Amino acid sequence: MDDFLNATGLTGGSIVALLLAVFVIIAIFRGIRIVPQSEKYVVERFGRLHAVLGPGINFTVPFLDRVAHRISILERQLPTASQDAITSDNVLVKVDTSVFYRITEPEKTVYRIRDIDGAIATTVAGIVRSEIGQMELDHVQSNRSELIAKIREQVRAMVDDWGIEVTRAEILDVNLDEATRAAMLQQLNAERARRALVTEAEGKRRAVELQADGQLYAAEQEAKAKRISAEAEAYATQVISGAIQENGLEAIQYQVAIKQVDALTAIGNGPGKQLVVVPATALDSFADAFRMFRKE
Structure with missing residues (x-):
């Protein structure tokens, strides 16, 4: 040993210092713990839980602390x-x-x-x-x-x-299970059939209601038309009555003339009517009507 030390030029103190340096370097490396982002380290000291190291650089006591569990925190x-x-x-x-x-x-x-x-x-x-x-x-x-x-x-x-x-x-x-599934399928088909019948019945009932509403509406419109026609006739009658009361016989002759003119017009517009025979009384009525117009 002495010959080796003499050959290398190292003394006992130098070897101790070298060993100490090596120990310190090893201790530093063992004390530094770099934890990945997706993990956490459970550290024990003398067999008991000491700390939980999160992601990043962490420091522990060398030779006393040890990483007992590396736990992934991923889902x-x-x-x-x-x-x-x-x-x-x-x-x-x-x-x-x-x-x-x-x-x-x-x-x-x-x-x-x-x-x-x-x-x-x-x-x-x-x-x-x-x-x-x-x-x-x-x-x-x-x-x-x-x-x-x-x-x-x-x-x-x-x-x-x-x-x-x-x-x-x-x-x-x-x-x-198959038995329950078959029973549920039968129940489902029965429910669909019931709904179809209900829908059909509701459709028929709705159709009857709409038809009744239509008939009611038509009756109401017809009644309204008759009422309006009756009111118009009543108004016309009132006007004629007033004219008769005011003008007497001349107003009656005027109305008769108007009716005869309308009748002759209808005959003239009929199909195949080339010749129209006018009664003498009609001409007299026309004359009376013209005289009334002149008076007016």
Whole structure:
């Protein structure tokens, strides 16, 4: 050894200093911990939890602190699970569920639960059976979003002690056995037939109502027309009566002349009428009418 030291030119003090420098360098490297963005490190000191290191550069005590667990904080998806459940109306269904979660507090996850995936799957299965057992089959099918919300809230509350955040809990499908499915299909067909009959009956009733409304409207319009015609005739009669009272016989002769003119006009406009015979009395009536016009 002395010959080696003499050959290298190193003394005992130099070797100690060199070893000390090497130890310090190793200690520095062991004390610096660079944690990736997607992970957290659980550090133990003498076998007990000491700290949780977040992403970035962290410093620990060399040879005393050790990284016991490297936990990914990325969102995870459990494998699709199927479990049987019985509704309140005694129908057996098979429910397919899917759960997404992420670890938010690694110190709880690593020291309170061993198989986190299995624990979550068991919890979800129990909650699904409990919730579906309180609902009828029709309600399960038509209110799936409400059922999912209830399951999600209960799962979140139960896994909070494990340092886990459930981000999504979905019911992918609700399957029925063949016998129940056939019975539901028959019920569905019967319901469709009933709705078709109801729709047809309502259509016929509506058609009758519309026809009655149309007839009523026509009767009202006819009555209105007759009333207007009667009012017009009454007005004309009143006017004629006034003229008779005022002009006497001349007014009556004037009305007779007007009627005769109208009759002759109708005869002249008839088909095949080339020759019109005018009575002498008609000419007298025309003369009387002209005299009345001159008076006016």
